[in-house]
Amino acid sequence: MNNLKKEKNIKLLQGNEACVEGAILAGVRFFAGYPITPSTEIAEGMARRLPRLGGKFIQMEDEIASMAAVIGASIAGLKSLTATSGPGFCLKQENIGFAAINEIPCVVVDVQRGGPSTGLPTKPSQGDMMQARWGTHGDHPIIALAPSTVNEILTLTIKAVNFSEKYRTPVILLLDEVIAHMREKVEIPTQKDIEVIDRKKPTVPPEEYLPFKPDSDGVPPMANFGEGYRYHITGLIHNYKGLPTSNSQEIDAFIRRLHNKIQKNVKDIIINEKYFLDDAKIALIAYGSVARAAERTVKLAREEELKVGLLKLLTIWPFPFEEVNRLAQQVDLIIVPEMNLGQMVLEVERAAQGRCRVVSYSRVDGELINPIEILGKIQEEISK
Numbered sequence: 001m002n003n004l005k006k007e008k009n010i011k012l013l014q015g016n017e018a019c020v021e022g023a024i025l026a027g028v029r030f031f032a033g034y035p036i037t038p039s040t041e042i043a044e045g046m047a048r049r050l051p052r053l054g055g056k057f058i059q060m061e062d063e064i065a066s067m068a069a070v071i072g073a074s075i076a077g078l079k080s081l082t083a084t085s086g087p088g089f090c091l092k093q094e095n096i097g098f099a100a101i102n103e104i105p106c107v108v109v110d111v112q113r114g115g116p117s118t119g120l121p122t123k124p125s126q127g128d129m130m131q132a133r134w135g136t137h138g139d140h141p142i143i144a145l146a147p148s149t150v151n152e153i154l155t156l157t158i159k160a161v162n163f164s165e166k167y168r169t170p171v172i173l174l175l176d177e178v179i180a181h182m183r184e185k186v187e188i189p190t191q192k193d194i195e196v197i198d199r200k201k202p203t204v205p206p207e208e209y210l211p212f213k214p215d216s217d218g219v220p221p222m223a224n225f226g227e228g229y230r231y232h233i234t235g236l237i238h239n240y241k242g243l244p245t246s247n248s249q250e251i252d253a254f255i256r257r258l259h260n261k262i263q264k265n266v267k268d269i270i271i272n273e274k275y276f277l278d279d280a281k282i283a284l285i286a287y288g289s290v291a292r293a294a295e296r297t298v299k300l301a302r303e304e305e306l307k308v309g310l311l312k313l314l315t316i317w318p319f320p321f322e323e324v325n326r327l328a329q330q331v332d333l334i335i336v337p338e339m340n341l342g343q344m345v346l347e348v349e350r351a352a353q354g355r356c357r358v359v360s361y362s363r364v365d366g367e368l369i370n371p372i373e374i375l376g377k378i379q380e381e382i383s384k
């Protein structure tokens with residue numbers, strides 16, 4: 001009888017390295033990208049790992065082309081991912097819209113840095129929250145996740161790939177530069193210890209296949225391009241066959257379905273964590289690296305007998321409207337610290353619906369928000 005415990009696979013990983021590990025575990029076998037600080041280590045890691053697994057890595061001439069290559073590989077049946085930072089994320093947006101309208105599973109990792117333009121290539125920021133939601137034009141659905149630890153980068157990369165496959169949609173993984181470049185201890189799970197979701201395949205013969213006809217869950221099965229199923233793809237709004245349509249009823253039904261397949265599954269998609277919120281009268285709402293500072297702030301505030309709690313967002317889109325609305329009915333004050341000039345706080349205000357005071361604490365100088373700063377903001381607001 002073997003009483004030996006199985007040795008854990010524990011590594012000291014950089015955040016970008018953890019992203020690579022998560023992608024490989026989730027089944028990603030194609031990466032196309034263009035080097036850009038502070039995401040380049042993801043491309044380097046995928047370049048090393050994918051060829052050994054029978055996957056493909058390609059460095060494209062720019063971010064526009066790399067997003068197009070990711071789309072093409074996904075249509076052909078490979079789980080696909082790309083990584084970039086703010087300026088490159090801008091360039092990818094047109095093709096992200098193409099992926100959204102054609103319901104093409106893919107993951108875009110955006111390691112945020114200060115902007116606009118070239119901005120602060122080596123400094124942390126959270127300036128892309130709204131770009132993640134509305135970067136491409138028109139009414140389109142999106143899922144965006146935001147880790148705050150290196151371990152969460154690994155687990156949320158797996159979640160991002162799974163969500164993209166399950167709901168046939170682009171998924172954004174938003175990292176802060178500091179989380180992407182810091183190192184923490186990570187236990188890498190075995191393949192049998194994680195859930196891996198693959199896109200639905202057609203159950204009808206090729207002559208009966210309608211590539212955009214949804215099942216009851218709102219998500220159409222997806223055949224691999226080149227396997228004998230007729231598959232017309234266009235950037236125009238299309239009918240079940242994929243052919244452009246001017247029929248107003250088909251157009252309306254199509255756009256609403258794209259949204260509903262996400263909105264009807266928010267309980268599956270929205271992930272958050274609560275710290276000391278049961279009796280809180282003041283709540284912090286934060287994500288990414290700022291959530292780490294906010295968690296420490298809660299501990300410092302509790303030492304001063306201040307009833308402060310934290311709602312840490314791991315899913316930022318779809319925004320957890322109902323969760324924030326319930327919180328606003330419980331507390332007197334919500335403080336939203338973020339490394340931008342107030343992108344998330346406007347969503348919090350909208351969700352709170354005037355049920356409590358909502359205030360912003362912003363920093364945009366390329367430096368991290370620290371716990372003492374947030375505590376000082378709490379004390380300032382209490383004294384008003």
